[in-house]
Amino acid sequence: xxxxxxxxxxxxxxxxxxxxxxxxxxxxxxxxxxxxxxxxxxxxxxxxxxxxxxxxxxxxxxxxxxxxxxxxxxxxxxxxxxxxxxxxxxxxxxxxxxxxxxxxxxxxxxxxxxxxxxxxxxxxxxxxxxxxxxxxxxxxxxxxxxxxxxxxxxxxxxxxxxxxxxxxxxxxxxxxxxxxxxxxxxxxxxxxxxxxxxxxxxxxxxxxxxxxxxxxxxxxxxxxxxxxxxxxxxxxxxxxxxxxxxxxxxxxxxxxxxxxxxxxxxxxxxxxxxxxxxxxxxxxxxxxxxxxxxxxxxxxxxxxxxxxxxxxxxxxxxxxxxxxxxxxxxxxxxxxxxxxxxxxxxxxxxxxxxxxxxxxxxxxxxxxxxxxxxxxxxxxxxxxxxxxxxxxxxxxxxxxxxxxxxxxxxxxxxxxxxxxxxxxxxxxxxxxxxxxx
Numbered sequence: 001x002x003x004x005x006x007x008x009x010x011x012x013x014x015x016x017x018x019x020x021x022x023x024x025x026x027x028x029x030x031x032x033x034x035x036x037x038x039x040x041x042x043x044x045x046x047x048x049x050x051x052x053x054x055x056x057x058x059x060x061x062x063x064x065x066x067x068x069x070x071x072x073x074x075x076x077x078x079x080x081x082x083x084x085x086x087x088x089x090x091x092x093x094x095x096x097x098x099x100x101x102x103x104x105x106x107x108x109x110x111x112x113x114x115x116x117x118x119x120x121x122x123x124x125x126x127x128x129x130x131x132x133x134x135x136x137x138x139x140x141x142x143x144x145x146x147x148x149x150x151x152x153x154x155x156x157x158x159x160x161x162x163x164x165x166x167x168x169x170x171x172x173x174x175x176x177x178x179x180x181x182x183x184x185x186x187x188x189x190x191x192x193x194x195x196x197x198x199x200x201x202x203x204x205x206x207x208x209x210x211x212x213x214x215x216x217x218x219x220x221x222x223x224x225x226x227x228x229x230x231x232x233x234x235x236x237x238x239x240x241x242x243x244x245x246x247x248x249x250x251x252x253x254x255x256x257x258x259x260x261x262x263x264x265x266x267x268x269x270x271x272x273x274x275x276x277x278x279x280x281x282x283x284x285x286x287x288x289x290x291x292x293x294x295x296x297x298x299x300x301x302x303x304x305x306x307x308x309x310x311x312x313x314x315x316x317x318x319x320x321x322x323x324x325x326x327x328x329x330x331x332x333x334x335x336x337x338x339x340x341x342x343x344x345x346x347x348x349x350x351x352x353x354x355x356x357x358x359x360x361x362x363x364x365x366x367x368x369x370x371x372x373x374x375x376x377x378x379x380x381x382x383x384x385x386x387x388x389x390x391x392x393x394x395x396x397x398x399x400x401x402x403x404x405x406x407x408x409x410x411x412x413x414x415x416x417x418x419x420x421x422x423x424x425x426x427x428x429x430x431x432x433x434x435x436x437x
Contacts, residue, residue, distance in 0.1 A: 029161075029364075030278070030300065033076040034058070034117050034137050036387035036432030040375015041333025041347030045294025047227065047282035048239035052434045053119035056133035056169045059227035059241040059280070060181025063131040064173035067436075069122045074387070074432035076117075080110040082424035084365055084400065086151040093414045097204030101416055103151035106362075109144040133169040135183070138162065140275060142363075148196070149207045152362040154404050154416045157212075158194040159363050163187055163275075167225070177231050185223040189248045189273060192216045193363075199259035200412040211259035217252025217270065234286075241280040245304060248273040258408070268313040277301035295332040302326055302354030323359040327352035331371070345375040345389070353398070360400050365422035367396035375430075387432040395424040 033039060035054035038046040049055075050062025053072045089101035121133045140163035148157060169183035197211030223246035230238045250273055256265045278301070284294035302324040333347030349371035355364055375389030400420040407413050 029140050029142060030276070031115060031137075031139050031141060033078070033115055033428060033430065034074075034135075034139070036074045036076070036375070036389050036430040037345075037377060037434075039076070039389040039391060039428070039430050040345030040373055040377075040387070041294065041335060042331050042349035042371040042373040042391065043296070044331035044333030044347045044349065045239075045282045045284045045296050047241045047280045047296060048229065048237040048284040049282075049294055050229065050237075053121040053133060054117070054135075056119050056121065056135040056167065056181075056183065057117075057137055057139075059229060059239045059282070060133060060169040060171050060183045060225065061179045061227040061229040061239070061241075063121050063133045063169065063171035063181055064129060064179040065229065066121055066123075066131065070120070070434060070436040072119045072432060072434045074117050074430060076115045076428055076430040078113045078115060079427040079429075080113075080424065081108050081426070082106075082110060082365055082395075082422065083108060084150070084152060084362060084420045084422050087399075087419045087421055089151045089417060089419050091198060091205045091414065091416045093198070093200045093202070093204060094412055095200055095202035095204075097202055099204060101151050101418070102204070102206050103149050103153060106146050106150040106152065109146045111143070113143055115141075129173045131171040131173075133171065133183075135165070135167040135169065137165050137167070139165050140189075144363075146362070152400070152418050152420060153196040153207075153210070154198050154205070154406075155361055155402060155418055156193070156195045156363040158192075160192040161190070163189045179229045180227070181229075182226045183224065185225060185244070185246060186220070187223060187246045187248070188218070188220050189250065190216075190218040191250055191252070191273070197257075197259050198406060198414040198416055200406070200408055200414045201260065205414065205416065209260050211262065212255075212257040214255045215252060217250035219248040219250050219273070221246050221248050223247075223275075236286075237284045239280070239282040241278075241282075243278040243280075245275040245277040245301060248275070274304040276304055290337040292335050293332070294335075296330070298329040300327045300329070300354065323356050324354040325356060327354050333373075341379045343377040343379075345373075345377070347371070347373045349373075353396075355398070357399055358401055360398060360422075361402065362400060362418070362420070365398070365400065365424065367398040367422065367424070369396070370394045383436045385434045387430070387434070389428075389430045391426075391428040391430075393426040393428070395422075395426070397421060397423045 047059035050065040055062030084106040167183040171181035173179040198205035199209040225243040227241040282296035329351040331349035351369040373391040
């Protein structure tokens with residue numbers, strides 16, 4: 001059973017670096033939904049639009065442009081929908097089986113999920129040139145669970161990864177045109193992953209004879225983010241922001257239940273979860289006193305996932321190629337001040353997927369995304385305002401073509417070729433409240 005444990009542990013721990021995408025509503029596994037105000041414009045130009053304390057996430061330099069101390073609380077209801085259709089998956093075992101892989105198409109593995117965020121900003125100098133901010137967000141994450149008998153169960157059946165980020169930030173307004181900001185990211189990552197194990201017997205893989213592997217692990221690590229905000233004229237704002245990808249070293253254990261009701265084994269292990277570096281260039285322009293247009297380009301360093309190292313308790317190491325590619329997202333949005341109380345917003349974003357054919361997993365059934373958003377802000381009085389936004393994300397259809405090999409020792413092996421087509425979309429409804437002191 002030692003060979004079984006080592007092989008399966010490696011598969012599970014490698015999954016820790018990947019189980020983070022569909023419920024996270026940006027391509028890859030980055031959650032952009034950190035501001036209801038800016039969601040109404042598909043987050044276009046958020047790094048150049050310091051309207052409330054959520055600028056601590058998108059560009060901390062913007063804190064020094066706020067008018068007074070404030071707090072903001074937001075919540076986002078994510079409603080993902082995804083299905084994977086079998087297009088001819090097969091299995092081969094040492095026992096002599098060579099044929100179609102049992103199991104049907106997947107049902108939607110995602111439940112509606114709430115992602116909250118909270119911010120605070122406070123001036124720490126009398127002239128309000130220095131500001132302190134705090135941000136509590138969930139910038140990466142995934143929760144899904146497939147039906148036990150779907151054809152891709154040997155790749156994944158359940159995934160749950162949460163990344164919580166607490167970021168104290170500091171901003172300095174050097175003059176009327178230039179401000180700077182920096183934040184320290186204290187991140188907690190927790191992963192729980194599961195998939196089925198095929199039997200190597202002549203009868204071939206089936207739900208009744210499947211084994212199971214279950215991984216859990218967590219980690220706390222540090223990173224940073226920094227930004228610059230330039231206002232060359234009263235009508236223009238230009239923002240630059242860089243977010244360092246935090247490197248997590250997940251520590252945990254893998255529980256293995258062997259196929260055909262075999263032995264149960266637990267082995268400690270770990271894997272690296274290297275989050276991507278993210279660089280943003282954004283701009284906002286006031287066309288009139290009422291109408292503003294803004295946009296951004298964001299670069300994601302997803303190629304950190306080109307190769308993921310895995311280590312086990314006996315110092316055995318391995319790696320599996322993931323072939324993630326660096327990507328770019330582009331967005332354009334508008335906002336219009338209807339009157340002293342109401343502001344209306346709309347925006348579009350195109351967001352590339354980092355996954356590629358031949359490497360795309362059922363844990364990451366991702367595709368290029370087109371965002372369509374509408375939103376509004378209502379100013380109740382001089383202290384309180386409310387934001388509401390809705391977004392529809394159309395995810396392009398993509399193919400899954402994976403080969404999974406399982407070695408149980410003693411010549412007992414099984415191999416599955418998982419072939420499918422993915423399709424999906426996401427609806428998001430968000431609400432936020434901002435209070436100024």
